[in-house]
Amino acid sequence: MTDHRPIDAAAWMAARGWQPFAFQQEVWDALAQGASGLLHATTGSGKTYAVWLGALQHLAAAPADPATAPPLAVLWITPMRALAADTLQALRVPLAALAPHWSSGLRTGDTASNERAAQDKRLPTVLVTTPESLSLLLARADARERLSRVRLVVADEWHELLGNKRGVQVQLALARLSGWNPQLQVWGMSATLANLDEALATLVPAPAVGACTPAAPPPRLVQGRIDKPLAVQVLLPERIERFPWAGHLGLALLPQVVAAIGQAATTLVFTNTRSQAERWYQALLEARPDWAGLIALHHGSLDPAVRAWVEDGLKHGQLKAVVCTSSLDLGVDFLPVEQVLQIGSAKGVARLLQRAGRSGHAPGRSSHITLVPTHSLELVEAAAARLALAGGRVEARHSPRAPLDVLVQHLVTVALGGGFEPAALLAEVRRAPAYARLSDAEWQWALQFVRQGGASLAQYPDFHRVVPDEDGVWRVPDARLARRHRSNIGTIVSDASLRVQFVGGATLGTVEESFVARLRAGDVFLFAGRLLELVRIEQMTAYVRRAASGQAAVPRWSGGRMPLSNTLADAMLVQFERAEQGLFDSPEMRCAQPLLALQAAWSALPTPGRLVAETLHTREGWHLFLYPLAGRLVHQGLAGLLAWRAAQHEANTFSIAVNDYGLELLSARPIDWAALLPRLLAAPPDTAALQTEVLASLNATEMARRRFREIARIAGLVFQSHPGEQRSSRQLQASASLYYDVFAQYDPDNLLLTQARTELLAHELDLDRLHRTLDALHTRSLALHALQRPTPLALPLMVERLRERLSTESLGDRLARMVQALEQAADATMGTQLAGTLTTAHWDLARDAPDTRPSARARRGRTPRPPRAG
Structure with a gap:
C-alpha cells in the first residue's frame, strides 16, 4: 500500500540531533507556497538542506507509483564539476528516508559514457548538472518532452555565475524551461553577494505576457546570516622588505607554512594561479619528503581521475594538505578541513570569504584562514581585508547586458531542440533579465546571422545553420552542423x-x-x-x-592575474591614512611600518583624500608614478589615457607599466607634470566621451581583435573542436582574425564587432570604474614629489616594465643590485630622518654595475629532485 504521509524535514533533522534554523524554515514555507527566491546565507550554515529538504517536502510527498522513479523534477545547476559530484552526494543523504522512490544522477563533462547512455533513455528525478550540460539537454530534439515537467531549478553558488556569460546562458535556459512549465520555481543560493535585490531579479525569469496560469507569488529574498566565527591570521615575515615587487612567490615563508600545516589535521592551501600551485606543491614536498602521499595537488588542468582521487581523500580525511586553485573555491563540503592558507592576496573580500568557508564547513564550526603574503604590500592588503570584513563590505556583481554571441548560440541550440518560431522565441528571450531590453534590430540581426552568417558570409553554406521550414519553424537542416554545434556548446573560452x-x-x-x-x-x-x-x-x-634533474619551467595558464577589487582598494587607502596618523593597530600594519614610514619620508602615502604622484629622472628617461589604487584594469586604461592626452600637448614617446596600486609613464622627453597633470586628470562629461578618448589612446583595434576571438568561438564562427578533432590555438586565432578582417572591411556594422569593442571597454579596461576613478581623483588633493630614487611604491612598477624585456634570472640579478643600493639609502634616511646621499647618478651606477655575486644556479646549489610517487 502506498504511503501518502507528508514528508517532515524537521523530524528528519531532529533524528540526527539537528534543529532547523529560522531561515531554513522560511525557505521551506516559500517553496510550499510555490514561490521562487534567493537564499543568501553564511557559508557552511546549511543552505543546501534549506532548499533541498523544502523541495522534498513540496514535491515528493505522494508518489504515484513507488515502484518507478518519477520523471525529472529537479535540476540542480552548479558552476563547477567538482562541486557537482560533491553536491550529488549531499542530496542523496536524505533521499533514502524522505523520498526513496526518487532517483538521482549527475551529468557534466566528466560523466561516463555508460551513464550518459542510461540517462538518454530516462533522466533521473533529480539531476545535478552544469550550465553547459543543461544547454546540451536543450539541444536534443526531444528536449521539451524530457524537460517540460521540471518543477524546480536550483542555481547553486549564484554569485559565481551572475556576473558572466555562463550566468546569461542559465538565464536563457530558465526562460525556456519556465515557458514550458509556468509553475516552475527557481531558487539561487550564495554566501558572498552584495547587490542581493539585483541578484534575485537577474535569477528569476519575468512572467510571460498574457499567461493563463495563476500568478506565482513574488520572488522571496531569504537572509540566513548566522554569526559564525571567522579567524583571519597572517604569517608575518621575520624581516620586512622595504622594496617589494610582485612575482616572487612568498617561498621565504615556507618554513612557517610547513609548521602551520603540521599543526592541523587537514589544510587547504589556496593559490591564485595554477603555476603558483605547482611551485608550492613541489616546495612542500622538498621541505617535507615524509609527506609524500599525504599532500596533493588540485587544479583544473589535472586529469579528472586525479582530481576525483584528491577530492575523495579530502572527504575521508586521508590527506594532510592539498595545494589548490579556485578549482576548490566553491561550496565543496570537506568536513575534515580545519584551516585554509591563502598564498598571496585574494584580491577581493568575497573570494577571501569563500575560501575561508572551506574550513569548518558545518553549522556551529568556526572557519580559519591564514594569509601568506608574497610581498610586503600584501601585508597592507591583509589589514585592509580585515577592515572590509569588519564592515561587512563585499563586492557586487552585475549581469552582462544582452551579449549577442550567447544569443546566437542559444538560437542554434533551440533550433536543434525542436525548432522555434521567431515571434514566440523573442518573447521568451526577453523574459531572461539580460535580454529584457533587446531591441528589434538586434533580434533581426541575430536571426539573419544564424540563417546566413550576416551580409558578408551569405555565400557560404556552413553559415546557413538555421533555416525556416515550410511551416515557418526554424530548424538546423544539416546533421554535420548539428554535431559541430553540440560539440562546442558553452561560453568558457580558453587557449587550446x-x-x-x-x-x-x-x-x-x-x-x-x-x-x-x-x-x-x-x-x-x-x-x-x-x-x-x-x-x-x-x-x-x-x-x-x-626527469631526473634539470632547471624546470612552470606552465603558465591564461587568466591568472586577478585585479584588486574596489572594495579592497578603498580599504587599503583607509589603512594608508591610518598609518599616516600613526595608527598601527594590527600586527600586519606594525610589520609593514618600516615600508610605510620610508614611503612617507621619501614621498607620501596615498589616502582617500590625496593622490600621490612622483617624478624621477634616470638614464632610461623621465618617469611619472601615480597611485590611484584602482586595480590594474583601470590603471591600464588610465595610463593610456594620460599618455595620449599628454601627447596632444607635445609629441612624446611613452612606455607604460601598471599594477594594482598604480601606474608608471616613462617618457623620452621631460614633461612639466606639475603644470600638466591636473588638466590631464580631468574627468570627461560622460562615459561616451571617455570611451572616445580611451579608444583613441590605445591600440584598440588589436585589443578588440583579441576579444573577438572569444566572441567568434561562442557565436559559432570558429570551433574549439569538431567531433573527433581538436584545433590548435594558432588555427583558432587565425580563423577569428580572418573573420574580424572580413567583417571590418565588408560588414562594418556587424554587431559582433560592436560587442568586441564593448566588452573590451567593460571587461579589459573597466570603463565604468575608470570614469568613477577620474571623478574621485578630481576630489583628491594632488601631492607631486620629485624623487632622487624609486620609492617602495615605485619600484614594483619599474619591475613590471623590466619584466617584459628581461629573463627571470637577469631580472633577479639586476633587482638585487637595485635593492641593495636602495636599502643603503633607506638606512641613511631612516637613521637620520634626513635625505639620503644616493644621487640619481649613483642610482644609475648601482643599477648598471656588474654583478660579482655567484650565479643564481650556483646559489641554489642543487637542482630539485622529483617528488616521490603519490
Whole structure:
C-alpha cells in the first residue's frame, strides 16, 4: 500500500540531533507556497538542506507509483564539476528516508559514457548538472518532452555565475524551461553577494505576457546570516622588505607554512594561479619528503581521475594538505578541513570569504584562514581585508547586458531542440533579465546571422545553420552542423590545450598550447607535481617521461592575474591614512611600518583624500608614478589615457607599466607634470566621451581583435573542436582574425564587432570604474614629489616594465643590485630622518654595475629532485 504521509524535514533533522534554523524554515514555507527566491546565507550554515529538504517536502510527498522513479523534477545547476559530484552526494543523504522512490544522477563533462547512455533513455528525478550540460539537454530534439515537467531549478553558488556569460546562458535556459512549465520555481543560493535585490531579479525569469496560469507569488529574498566565527591570521615575515615587487612567490615563508600545516589535521592551501600551485606543491614536498602521499595537488588542468582521487581523500580525511586553485573555491563540503592558507592576496573580500568557508564547513564550526603574503604590500592588503570584513563590505556583481554571441548560440541550440518560431522565441528571450531590453534590430540581426552568417558570409553554406521550414519553424537542416554545434556548446573560452601523457602510460592532465610551443624535446618542466621531460608532441598530445634533474619551467595558464577589487582598494587607502596618523593597530600594519614610514619620508602615502604622484629622472628617461589604487584594469586604461592626452600637448614617446596600486609613464622627453597633470586628470562629461578618448589612446583595434576571438568561438564562427578533432590555438586565432578582417572591411556594422569593442571597454579596461576613478581623483588633493630614487611604491612598477624585456634570472640579478643600493639609502634616511646621499647618478651606477655575486644556479646549489610517487 502506498504511503501518502507528508514528508517532515524537521523530524528528519531532529533524528540526527539537528534543529532547523529560522531561515531554513522560511525557505521551506516559500517553496510550499510555490514561490521562487534567493537564499543568501553564511557559508557552511546549511543552505543546501534549506532548499533541498523544502523541495522534498513540496514535491515528493505522494508518489504515484513507488515502484518507478518519477520523471525529472529537479535540476540542480552548479558552476563547477567538482562541486557537482560533491553536491550529488549531499542530496542523496536524505533521499533514502524522505523520498526513496526518487532517483538521482549527475551529468557534466566528466560523466561516463555508460551513464550518459542510461540517462538518454530516462533522466533521473533529480539531476545535478552544469550550465553547459543543461544547454546540451536543450539541444536534443526531444528536449521539451524530457524537460517540460521540471518543477524546480536550483542555481547553486549564484554569485559565481551572475556576473558572466555562463550566468546569461542559465538565464536563457530558465526562460525556456519556465515557458514550458509556468509553475516552475527557481531558487539561487550564495554566501558572498552584495547587490542581493539585483541578484534575485537577474535569477528569476519575468512572467510571460498574457499567461493563463495563476500568478506565482513574488520572488522571496531569504537572509540566513548566522554569526559564525571567522579567524583571519597572517604569517608575518621575520624581516620586512622595504622594496617589494610582485612575482616572487612568498617561498621565504615556507618554513612557517610547513609548521602551520603540521599543526592541523587537514589544510587547504589556496593559490591564485595554477603555476603558483605547482611551485608550492613541489616546495612542500622538498621541505617535507615524509609527506609524500599525504599532500596533493588540485587544479583544473589535472586529469579528472586525479582530481576525483584528491577530492575523495579530502572527504575521508586521508590527506594532510592539498595545494589548490579556485578549482576548490566553491561550496565543496570537506568536513575534515580545519584551516585554509591563502598564498598571496585574494584580491577581493568575497573570494577571501569563500575560501575561508572551506574550513569548518558545518553549522556551529568556526572557519580559519591564514594569509601568506608574497610581498610586503600584501601585508597592507591583509589589514585592509580585515577592515572590509569588519564592515561587512563585499563586492557586487552585475549581469552582462544582452551579449549577442550567447544569443546566437542559444538560437542554434533551440533550433536543434525542436525548432522555434521567431515571434514566440523573442518573447521568451526577453523574459531572461539580460535580454529584457533587446531591441528589434538586434533580434533581426541575430536571426539573419544564424540563417546566413550576416551580409558578408551569405555565400557560404556552413553559415546557413538555421533555416525556416515550410511551416515557418526554424530548424538546423544539416546533421554535420548539428554535431559541430553540440560539440562546442558553452561560453568558457580558453587557449587550446594539449594532453600531457607519459610515453606508453597514464594521462596527467592538460597544459595550454602556448606554453608547450616554447619547449623543445629534452626540456624539463614541472606539472602535476612531477618533474617531467618533454619527449615529443603528436596530435595535440605532449608525451613525457620523468626527469631526473634539470632547471624546470612552470606552465603558465591564461587568466591568472586577478585585479584588486574596489572594495579592497578603498580599504587599503583607509589603512594608508591610518598609518599616516600613526595608527598601527594590527600586527600586519606594525610589520609593514618600516615600508610605510620610508614611503612617507621619501614621498607620501596615498589616502582617500590625496593622490600621490612622483617624478624621477634616470638614464632610461623621465618617469611619472601615480597611485590611484584602482586595480590594474583601470590603471591600464588610465595610463593610456594620460599618455595620449599628454601627447596632444607635445609629441612624446611613452612606455607604460601598471599594477594594482598604480601606474608608471616613462617618457623620452621631460614633461612639466606639475603644470600638466591636473588638466590631464580631468574627468570627461560622460562615459561616451571617455570611451572616445580611451579608444583613441590605445591600440584598440588589436585589443578588440583579441576579444573577438572569444566572441567568434561562442557565436559559432570558429570551433574549439569538431567531433573527433581538436584545433590548435594558432588555427583558432587565425580563423577569428580572418573573420574580424572580413567583417571590418565588408560588414562594418556587424554587431559582433560592436560587442568586441564593448566588452573590451567593460571587461579589459573597466570603463565604468575608470570614469568613477577620474571623478574621485578630481576630489583628491594632488601631492607631486620629485624623487632622487624609486620609492617602495615605485619600484614594483619599474619591475613590471623590466619584466617584459628581461629573463627571470637577469631580472633577479639586476633587482638585487637595485635593492641593495636602495636599502643603503633607506638606512641613511631612516637613521637620520634626513635625505639620503644616493644621487640619481649613483642610482644609475648601482643599477648598471656588474654583478660579482655567484650565479643564481650556483646559489641554489642543487637542482630539485622529483617528488616521490603519490
